[in-house]
Amino acid sequence: NAGVMQNPRHLVRRRGQxxxxxxxxxxxxxxxxxxxxxxxEGLKFMVYLQKENIIDESGMxxxxxxxxxxxxxxxxxRIQQVVRGDSAAYFCASSPQGxxxxxxxxxxxxxxxx
Amino acid sequence: xxxVTQLGSHVSVSEGALVLLRxxxxxxxxxxxxxxxxxxxxxxxxxxxxxxxxxxxxxxNGFEAEFKKSETSFHLTKPSAHMSDAAEYxxxxxxxxxxxxxxxxxxxLFVKA
Numbered sequence: 001n002a003g004v005m006q007n008p009r010h011l012v013r014r015r016g017q018x019x020x021x022x023x024x025x026x027x028x029x030x031x032x033x034x035x036x037x038x039x040x041e042g043l044k045f046m047v048y049l050q051k052e053n054i055i056d057e058s059g060m061x062x063x064x065x066x067x068x069x070x071x072x073x074x075x076x077x078r079i080q081q082v083v084r085g086d087s088a089a090y091f092c093a094s095s096p097q098g099x100x101x102x103x104x105x106x107x108x109x110x111x112x113x114x
Numbered sequence: 115x116x117x118v119t120q121l122g123s124h125v126s127v128s129e130g131a132l133v134l135l136r137x138x139x140x141x142x143x144x145x146x147x148x149x150x151x152x153x154x155x156x157x158x159x160x161x162x163x164x165x166x167x168x169x170x171x172x173x174x175n176g177f178e179a180e181f182k183k184s185e186t187s188f189h190l191t192k193p194s195a196h197m198s199d200a201a202e203y204x205x206x207x208x209x210x211x212x213x214x215x216x217x218x219x220x221x222x223l224f225v226k227a
Contacts, residue, residue, distance in 0.1 A: 004157075033213065042118075042204055042217035043158070056214065091157060095213075103215070105150075105157040 004029075004094050004106035005074075012112045019079040019086070021109045025094030032075040033103060034067060037089040049075060082113045116141045116207050120218035128226045133177075133192040135221045137205030140186060147188040148206040148215070149179055158204065164188065175199070200225045 005024040013019050025032050030051050035043040036059075045059040049069035060067065064082075069075040079086055089110045093103040121136040139145060146165050150158040162173025169181040179190045188205060205218040 006157075031213070033215075035217075040123075040219070042206075042219045043215075045214050045216070048213050058214075105159070107155075107157040110155075 004092055004104050006090075006092050006106035006109050008109060009107065010110050010112070012114060013082045014114055015083055016081050019082050019111055019113075021077040021079075021090050021092075021111070022074040023077070023092030023094075023106060024074040025092075026104055029094035029096050029104075031095045031097065031103075032069050033093045033095075034075075034077050035091045035093070037091060037108070039088070043091060046077075079111075082111070084113050087111055087113045116145070116209065116216045118205050118207050118216055118218035120203075120205050120221050122221055123219065124222050124224065126224040126226060127195045129197055130194050133190070133195045133199065133223065135190040135203050135205075135223065137179075137188045137190065137218060138186055139188060139205070139207045141207055141209065143209050146208045147179075147181060148208075149173065149177070149188075149190050150204045150206060150217075151175075152202045152204065152220075154201075161190070161203075195223075195225045197225050197227065199223060 007022050032049045034046040037043045047060050047067045048056040064080045066078045089108045091108045093105045095103040117140045119138045148163045149161040152158050162171045164171045164181045172178045177192045202220045202222045204220045206215045208215045
């Protein structure tokens with residue numbers, strides 16, 4: 001049973017480009033959480049999704065950021081018109097139910113904006 | 115609102131010495147508490163968690179933590195440090211049955227030979 005898979009592991013984008021980060025949850029998990037880790041900081045909650053639904057996006061910046069978790073395929077975190085401040089590690093976690101005690105984390109995508 | 119404070123962004127110990135990483139939390143409801151470890155360029159791995167029941171929680175790799183409600187603390191300990199313990203450790207809190215986990219800023223553990 002593969003763990004939570006995130007790709008790419010490293011992503012470099014120029015300012016103004018779009019970044020797409022993918023997260024495939026563990027088999028049997030229908031709940032996905034995205035977190036952002038800025039340098040020297042802990043993880044900050046961004047968004048919680050179930051299949052085809054956004055449950056809580058209180059941690060998402062109001063502009064340029066969006067997330068989806070379609071019926072088929074991975075969850076996508078999309079950042080439009082990236083800026084240097086978006087450079088961070090983005091982690092995805094998944095759980096079988098909406099219960100954070102059972103969440104498993106992926107290895108993260110490290111986004112660098114140049 | 116919930117919050118987590120980890121005392122000391124860097125902790126250095128000698129191999130074989132006691133490891134103590136401090137964590138204090140605030141929560142208006144009974145909390146779930148976690149410790150995660152992050153090795154360089156890796157994701158987070160759950161070390162241990164407290165949900166209900168016994169306040170002394172044992173985790174992987176010889177780590178344990180004690181939930182002290184009166185002190186709002188959840189400090190992580192290991193009797194004897196090993197070189198492989200060098201990593202960053204995150205304390206986290208969530209509401210009972212909740213989905214949003216609040217993480218501390220992390221403590222980087224250095225182990226000297």
